[in-house]
Amino acid sequence: KEPGEYKDFHYEPNVQQYQNGSLGFTHISKDSEGQYLCEAKNNIGTGVSKVIFLRVNAPAHFVQKSKQVQVVKGEQAHLQCAANGDTPMQISWKIGGQHILKEGRSTLALAIVFLTRAF
Known part of the structure; x- marks a missing residue:
């Protein structure tokens, strides 16, 4: 993915979002590689966001x-x-x-x- 392009999180059987907001991947593939944008907000103040780049290493x-x-x-x-x-x-x-x-x-x-x- 190019810088600034994020993956939207949709329900996928190999991805789970936990109560603390983190993501868990099972059977990960190169298709999952990219920049993920995590956003957090509540009723107090403005929201915050963080970009995490997921790199998937593939052996020969x-x-x-x-x-x-x-x-x-x-x-x-x-x-x-x-x-x-x-x-x-x-x-x-x-x-x-x-x-x-x-x-x-x-x-x-x-x-x-x-x-x-x-x-």
Whole structure:
């Protein structure tokens, strides 16, 4: 959210407002991230308000858990690693414990020269 943009609190099953005015979140997601404006007022004097920025940290996770790619010997294969999460994120490729690409690339194109094991 941009500065000055606040989230209006509406009833949501994963958000609870307690008697003391605080909010409780269960099963929080990146959609909940943003600036929240809390306002308090009574019949004595003017009301007060406070802005609280809620940041939701998301660990790296794969969009697609597992995938098997089949290719004909001599053809090209494209292996894609789609991961979501907070940045900066580092993606690396290994085969047999050895790095095969520079960090940061998430797509690998291979020319299949020989196969040692077929699935």
